[in-house]
Amino acid sequence: xxxxxxxxxxxxxxxxxxxxxxxxxxxxxxxxxxxxxxxxxxxxxxxxxxxxxxxxxxxxxxxxxxxxxxxxxxxxxxxxxxxxxxxxxxxxxxxxxxxxxxxxxxxxxxxxxxxxxxxxxxxxxxxxxxxxxxxxxxxxxxxxxxxxxxxxxxxxxxxxxxxxxxxxxxxxxxxxxxxxxxxxxxxxxxxxxxxxxxxxxxxxxxxxxxxxxxxxxxxxxxxxxxxxxxxxxxxxxxxxxxxxxxxxxxxxxxxxxxxxxxxxxxxxxxxxxxxxxxxxxxxxxxxxxxxxxxxxxxxxxxxxxxxx
Numbered sequence: 001x002x003x004x005x006x007x008x009x010x011x012x013x014x015x016x017x018x019x020x021x022x023x024x025x026x027x028x029x030x031x032x033x034x035x036x037x038x039x040x041x042x043x044x045x046x047x048x049x050x051x052x053x054x055x056x057x058x059x060x061x062x063x064x065x066x067x068x069x070x071x072x073x074x075x076x077x078x079x080x081x082x083x084x085x086x087x088x089x090x091x092x093x094x095x096x097x098x099x100x101x102x103x104x105x106x107x108x109x110x111x112x113x114x115x116x117x118x119x120x121x122x123x124x125x126x127x128x129x130x131x132x133x134x135x136x137x138x139x140x141x142x143x144x145x146x147x148x149x150x151x152x153x154x155x156x157x158x159x160x161x162x163x164x165x166x167x168x169x170x171x172x173x174x175x176x177x178x179x180x181x182x183x184x185x186x187x188x189x190x191x192x193x194x195x196x197x198x199x200x201x202x203x204x205x206x207x208x209x210x211x212x213x214x215x216x217x218x219x220x221x222x223x224x225x226x227x228x229x230x231x232x233x234x235x236x237x238x239x240x241x242x243x244x245x246x247x248x249x250x251x252x253x254x255x256x257x258x259x260x261x262x263x264x265x266x267x268x269x270x271x272x273x274x275x276x277x278x279x280x281x282x283x284x285x286x287x288x289x290x291x292x293x294x295x296x297x298x299x300x301x302x303x304x305x306x307x308x
Contacts (some may be wrong), residue, residue, distance in 0.1 A: 005163060005176040007104075008207045008229075009042025010221045011079060012214035013050035013193075015265055016064060024063050028274040032215065033071045039218025042208070044072060045047065045106060047081035047093075049168070050212045050261065055279035058089070064097050069101040077103040082119035083138065085110045087127070094131040106136040106166060111144040117152045125254060128161040136189070137165040140292045150177050154160055157185055166210050172200060174186025179205035196247050199240050202228045212260065213246055216267055217304050220246075242307040249296040254289055266290055267297050 014036070017028035046068050047053040047061060056064070065080055072078050080097040082105050084092045094105050105304060107127060109120050128135045137156065141147040147169060156162050167190070168177050175192060182188045183205065192201040195211035198221070201206065214221040220242060227235035250263040261278060262285050269276040276284045285293060 005187040006207045011043035013045045013048040018277040036218045040222040043077040045079040052279045079104040083108040108138040124257045134163045139167045164189030166191045176204045
């Protein structure tokens with residue numbers, strides 16, 4: 001699929017719909033994909049953090065890639081996460097994604113091992129050399145334990161197969177430095193992870209967001225993106241307030257470190273877009289927590305409706 005560079009827009013990090021036995025729920029997958037595409041999203045990113053990639057078996061990963069590419073059917077770009085501690089596993093998944101018809105690969109630095117920045121340059125360069133699809137870097141220090149330093153990204157930007165970065169650090173100074181640095185490379189895409197920072201980061205020069213809430217309310221995030229693009233400040237304010245309300249209500253429910261995923265999948269289950277099943281070691285909210293969340297969800301749903 002042809003896509004322009006930089007790659008602009010809202011690219012939801014899709015949840016992985018699961019059955020109770022942790023197999024892929026293909027029916028929900030189809031419903032979810034159509035829901036997001038009908039909401040106007042500009043791409044779909046599978047096997048990211050929101051997709052629980054680190055908890056998925058290789059067979060489920062490959063099934064997810066194949067079915068997603070089939071159902072999207074080249075209507076929008078499909079981005080596939082290939083992050084793994086094993087270089088060969090990442091290459092195998094990248095080859096499978098290429099064969100299935102995906103468009104872009106996304107990779108964090110390998111986690112668990114202690115890695116220096118010079119090793120990151122070597123690793124990402126070798127990965128980009130070996131894979132056949134264009135590659136996005138994925139900065140996720142809270143989960144990998146390592147930040148991809150600005151100096152490292154600057155060394156990698158000249159690789160012809162590295163076309164962008166998704167930054168989920170939440171560090172606005174880091175993001176602003178990325179934007180300032182790569183103004184000289186206008187084809188290099190800089191996307192933000194935390195949806196709560198979409199307005200600020202796009203106003204710095206970012207190209208869009210990999211926003212988890214767009215699984216649930218895709219048109220909300222697409223309209224916010226468009227309002228920022230056109231600098232419609234009145235619309236930006238209304239839509240951004242709704243995004244912040246959604247985040248506070250649905251992602252901060254309970255006291256778990258996994259509140260974001262618990263809240264997102266439970267909310268999607270209210271709409272019949274997935275079952276409320278998370279891959280081990282995570283688990284879904286209990287019945288009492290679900291009941292409390294449902295009240296918050298109804299308030300969010302009304303706020304979204306009013307803002308659109």
